[in-house]
Amino acid sequence: MTSNYLIHPCVTDKAEKPVYFTWHSTLPLLALSSSGGSVNLYLDEAESQNATIARDCIASILSWHPTQKILFIGWEDGRVTFWNETTKTLQEPSSPHETKITLAQWDETGIRIVTGDEIGVVALWNSDKTEPVVMCKHQKDGNPQTVALFRRTSSRDTTFFFGGDRGSIYLADDKGSCKQIVGIGDFSPIQSMYTWKNDGERRGRDILVVATKTAFLYTYSLTADDKGSCKQIVGIGDFSPIQSMYTWKNDGERRGRDILVVATKTAFLYTYSLTADGRLDLLRKDKLSQTADGGTVDRNLQVQWLSDGLVATSVAENCVRIWETANGEQQVNYTLRCPTDEDLVCALGYHPTKQILAASTVNGKILMFSWNPEKSGPGAWKSVPCNIDLDGRAVEIQWALNAPYFAISTGEKALVISEGVLSETVVGNLAAFQTETDKLAMERHKTPPFILQTGLSIKGCNIVGDIVTVWSSKKVEIYTVKDGQDFSHSATFAVKGGNVWSAVGLSHLEGVVVALAQRIEIHTLQGVCKQTLQFSDGEGDPVMLHVNANSLVVITTKQFLKCWDVSRREARLQGVDKKFDENPSNKDTSIGKIISVRINAKGTHVSLMTTVPIKGKTARRPSTKIYVYELERNLIMSYDFAPRWPVRHEWDNIEGRLLGVEVSPETIMDPPLPTEIFTFFVTSEADELIKQDSFMLPEEGQRFMGLQVPYIFFASKDVHPETQTRHLFAKIMRDF
Numbered sequence: 001m002t003s004n005y006l007i008h009p010c011v012t013d014k015a016e017k018p019v020y021f022t023w024h025s026t027l028p029l030l031a032l033s034s035s036g037g038s039v040n041l042y043l044d045e046a047e048s049q050n051a052t053i054a055r056d057c058i059a060s061i062l063s064w065h066p067t068q069k070i071l072f073i074g075w076e077d078g079r080v081t082f083w084n085e086t087t088k089t090l091q092e093p094s095s096p097h098e099t100k101i102t103l104a105q106w107d108e109t110g111i112r113i114v115t116g117d118e119i120g121v122v123a124l125w126n127s128d129k130t131e132p133v134v135m136c137k138h139q140k141d142g143n144p145q146t147v148a149l150f151r152r153t154s155s156r157d158t159t160f161f162f163g164g165d166r167g168s169i170y171l172a173d174d175k176g177s178c179k180q181i182v183g184i185g186d187f188s189p190i191q192s193m194y195t196w197k198n199d200g201e202r203r204g205r206d207i208l209v210v211a212t213k214t215a216f217l218y219t220y221s222l223t224a225d226d227k228g229s230c231k232q233i234v235g236i237g238d239f240s241p242i243q244s245m246y247t248w249k250n251d252g253e254r255r256g257r258d259i260l261v262v263a264t265k266t267a268f269l270y271t272y273s274l275t276a277d278g279r280l281d282l283l284r285k286d287k288l289s290q291t292a293d294g295g296t297v298d299r300n301l302q303v304q305w306l307s308d309g310l311v312a313t314s315v316a317e318n319c320v321r322i323w324e325t326a327n328g329e330q331q332v333n334y335t336l337r338c339p340t341d342e343d344l345v346c347a348l349g350y351h352p353t354k355q356i357l358a359a360s361t362v363n364g365k366i367l368m369f370s371w372n373p374e375k376s377g378p379g380a381w382k383s384v385p386c387n388i389d390l391d392g393r394a395v396e397i398q399w400a401l402n403a404p405y406f407a408i409s410t411g412e413k414a415l416v417i418s419e420g421v422l423s424e425t426v427v428g429n430l431a432a433f434q435t436e437t438d439k440l441a442m443e444r445h446k447t448p449p450f451i452l453q454t455g456l457s458i459k460g461c462n463i464v465g466d467i468v469t470v471w472s473s474k475k476v477e478i479y480t481v482k483d484g485q486d487f488s489h490s491a492t493f494a495v496k497g498g499n500v501w502s503a504v505g506l507s508h509l510e511g512v513v514v515a516l517a518q519r520i521e522i523h524t525l526q527g528v529c530k531q532t533l534q535f536s537d538g539e540g541d542p543v544m545l546h547v548n549a550n551s552l553v554v555i556t557t558k559q560f561l562k563c564w565d566v567s568r569r570e571a572r573l574q575g576v577d578k579k580f581d582e583n584p585s586n587k588d589t590s591i592g593k594i595i596s597v598r599i600n601a602k603g604t605h606v607s608l609m610t611t612v613p614i615k616g617k618t619a620r621r622p623s624t625k626i627y628v629y630e631l632e633r634n635l636i637m638s639y640d641f642a643p644r645w646p647v648r649h650e651w652d653n654i655e656g657r658l659l660g661v662e663v664s665p666e667t668i669m670d671p672p673l674p675t676e677i678f679t680f681f682v683t684s685e686a687d688e689l690i691k692q693d694s695f696m697l698p699e700e701g702q703r704f705m706g707l708q709v710p711y712i713f714f715a716s717k718d719v720h721p722e723t724q725t726r727h728l729f730a731k732i733m734r735d736f
Contacts, residue, residue: 005366005388006437006457008046010407010414012038018414021407023400024064026557027517028473028499029085030400030407031071032414033059039073041085043473043499044405045457046416053083053090063104063113070110070127074101078117082132086517096123096137103162105148112158112174116145122162124174136176141166147190149208161208163190169210169220181220189213191242209260209274211242241265246305247274261325263288263303267315271325286323286333289315304348304357307373307619312357314345320359320369324376334378336369343367349397349406355619356384358406360394366408366417373619388417426706426713426728427463427653430481433715433725434458440470441725442481445713449720449727452479452487460502464547467505469512476503476512478525493527502545504552506566513552513566515542520554522571531570535560539577544597548653551603555594561606563599563631574603575631591636592623598649602656605630605682607649622646626661628682628689639680639689644673650706657681659689660712662697662704677704677712679733693734702726710736 010018016034023030028044039059041049053059053073061074069085078097083090103116111128112135120142124135145164151171158174161181167190172178191211208220245262258274267288272280288301304312309326318341324332338345338361347360355371368384392410399406404419422434429445437457443449456472463469467490468479478491491512501515506522511530514521520533520542535542540558547553550567551574561578564571581590592610599606608627611620624642626649629635644663652658659680665673675697681690697704701714711730720727 005386006045006418007388007390008416008418010040010042010046010416011048012036012040013052014038017412018409019058020062021398021409021414022062022064023398023407024069025066025401027069028400028403028405029064029069030416031062031064032407033062033073039071039083041071041083042416044400044403044416045418045459045473047473049085051083051085051088053081055079060101061104063106065110065127066106066108067110072104072106072113072115074104074115076100080115082127091131093132093134096134097121102144102146102164103148105150105160107150107158107160112150114148114150114160114162116148116162116164118144120145120164120166122148122170122172124158124160124172126174135174136172136178138170138172138178140170140178140180141168147193149193149195151195161193163193163210165189167212169193169208192245194247207274209247211245211262213241243301244303244305246311248308259283259309259325261305261311263301263311263313265301267301269311269313269323269325284325288313288321289317300346302345302348304350306350306357306371307352310371312348312350314348314359316344316346316362318343318345320345320348320357322381332377336378336381336383338367347394347397347408349399349408351399351401351404351406353402353620354404358397358399360390360397360408362393364390364393366390366394371619373614374621390415423458423461424703424705424715424726425461425463426650427465428708429711429713429728429730430463430466431705431713431715431728432461432463432468434461435725440468441720442468442487443728445711445728445730449725450487452481454479455492459500462504462547464505469503469505471500471503471514473499476500476514476523476527478505478512491525491527493523495521495523495527501541501543504545504547506547513545513547515545515554517541520545522566533564533571544594546598548599548651549601549603549656551599551601553597553599553606555597559594561594561597561629563603563606565603576634578629578634580608591625591627591638593620595622596649598651600651600656600659600682601653604632604656604684605651605659607651607659607661609646609649626689628659630684632684635687637682637688639678639691641678644676648704650704652707652709655709657683658692658707658709660704660707679707679712698731700729707733709733 014036016036019033021032030042033039037055039053041051057076059073060076063072071083073081078099080095097117100118102118105114113125116122120140122138122145125132126135143166148162151159163169171181191213193210243263243265247260260272262270269286271284300316302314311323313321318338319335343361345359346362349358357369359367366388368386370384372380394408395411396409408415424433431443433441435441438454440452441449442452454470456475458470459472461470466481470477475494480490481487503514505512512523518535521529522531539560540556542554544555552564552566554562559580563574565574582593592612596609606629610623612623622645624645625638625640626646628637641663644665646661647664648662650660661678664675678694679692702717703715705713710732713730715726
């Protein structure tokens with residue numbers, strides 16, 4: 001697969017300017033508040049969800065429920081709204097606020113939410129009711145309350161900290177108790193706070209670290225009976241205003257200590273080590289810009305926390321500065337250069353899963369840099385080709401956490417930038433190569449290609465037999481490819497009630513399988529849903545599908561694998577459900593996070609590609625293993641290609657025992673390792689994968705595509721002069 005980036009404008013009814021936007025933490029849903037008083041929801045391609053919530057004032061804060069499709073909206077007049085996107089219902093309970101909402105913080109369960117306003121009123125809500133209700137209300141110091149933090153305790157009671165512009169921190173609970181525990185001496189507004197579990201001599205105490213907007217850090221040591229002491233632990237430099245702070249657990253030479261990194265508005269970076277008794281030791285002070293002189297930086301200072309100990313900054317320069325703070329006093333920093341001197345960086349955004357850093361420049365460019373977490377220094381980064389040019393500069397970049405797209409604001413409009421992965425697939429001797437947003441080049445082995453023009457923005461495509469299925473977020477189209485260059489449009493239908501994750505055709509039943517939130521739907525070619533396969537909350541949403549012959553395999557967001565026999569009118573479960581662990585705590589079920597799935601033609605074996613955590617870091621990398629799960633024996637087999645990793649795997653769609661895998665070097669090595677193709681026999685009589693052959697990717701080949709005895713198929717490096725796409729060529733396998 002290859003990628004380009006597509007720009008989708010977020011259209012509002014009155015062409016309003018964007019005020020604030022936020023992605024859901026797990027779902028492709030973007031909430032956008034606009035200057036005209038409306039809030040709109042969009043999917044990953046900026047497709048409107050037709051859910052406009054409008055007021056005669058502006059929404060001052062938006063906050064998504066941590067797991068469900070519930071959006072909290074706080075308004076400038078003090079009213080509150082709970083919008084349920086699943087049921088399309090709006091709830092507007094009586095609000096204890098009469099002025100601008102300045103705070104909204106959910107707890108991790110989504111049952112409680114704390115709200116605050118600009119005159120100091122704070123409320124704790126119970127959202128786990130037919131209608132959200134206020135459990136308790138407090139009014140403190142008459143100043144805006146802007147920060148809240150839930151406290152984890154062993155009891156069932158809900159306790160939380162909150163604070164705001166007067167510099168006071170309060171501890172409250174769901175029984176109505178509320179008391180001031182921290183009073184900042186100079187009434188400095190609270191910037192941020194976090195809790196740290198002390199394992200030192202005061203073992204068992206929570207340490208609350210508070211940063212003020214002026215220049216000070218405070219710690220508060222809290223005992224089990226909620227009594228403790230507060231002390232100022234450090235003044236930042238020459239009283240530099242704090243822009244942001246970040247903490248992480250150091251596993252290096254200061255093992256076990258929390259590291260606190262503070263960026264100031266005067267463009268300095270301070271690195272501290274937090275000791276067991278709540279003291280901060282200054283490890284380093286660094287200038288974020290060559291022009292930093294201790295004064296407040298008027299130009300646009302950008303700070304982006306990337307990973308444990310890794311920080312990206314820019315101060316309207318033609319580069320991004322990377323700071324590796326993990327080494328304490330021996331801190332490393334270097335620059336990622338922009339192409340020209342005019343490319344001054346004005347916004348940064350980082351995708352923690354893809355490890356991609358996006359940088360916007362004042363002249364409307366978006367630059368991409370890819371990070372390899374297993375390396376350090378400048379060699380860990382490489383520039384990624386990117387085709388994005390904006391009409392105006394981006395002032396904010398926000399990635400969706402679990403998907404390859406991000407939202408940007410230019411101040412005048414909001415856009416969603418999605419990674420358009422150009423789909424490529426082959427089944428038998430029929431291949432599809434996506435050429436544009438809405439076009440496929442179809443090709444049979446040894447015949448000229450032809451263009452299939454679809455009527456949608458292609459999110460994915462699939463071939464089963466002579467049925468080609470393409471889909472967008474809301475629509476599915478099905479085509480029948482005949483001999484030669486003839487094809488017919490068989491069906492188009494819109495999918496109601498959700499966002500399409502994936503789709504696949506069923507040639508023998510003339511139907512299509514569609515993956516939606518918490519269910520699989522099997523539709524006729526007329527779009528009528530004839531069967532629904534439901535998934536529980538514990539199983540997660542189905543996100544990956546694959547059909548081979550009469551078998552369907554599904555992977556969910558919570559790593560459940562389920563298979564069905566689809567040879568009859570209604571799908572029937574095949575084998576037992578299997579739950580795989582993402583992290584290596586259970587050797588029997590831990591294979592990593594699944595990123596690709598394929599099932600063989602007999603429905604007996606499923607192959608899986610995964611990613612695994614990098615030791616000592618939060619980042620992940622592709623696994624060097626291909627996994628095969630046998631349904632009948634509940635057996636996991638694997639083959640390790642280290643130091644390379646699998647990048648594509650396909651089963652023969654007739655010979656159910658034959659599996660092909662393409663592997664590439666995981667890093668640039670000296671001497672370089674070639675890309676290789678491996679073929680395996682997989683049977684129920686053996687407890688391991690039996691290697692049939694391996695060979696280097698042919699010189700004229702770009703990538704492995706699939707196999708069908710006796711051929712193994714590749715996409716070419718050169719392109720066809722008419723379609724400008726790669727074409728299909730074949731190699732006869734050994735021993736066939």
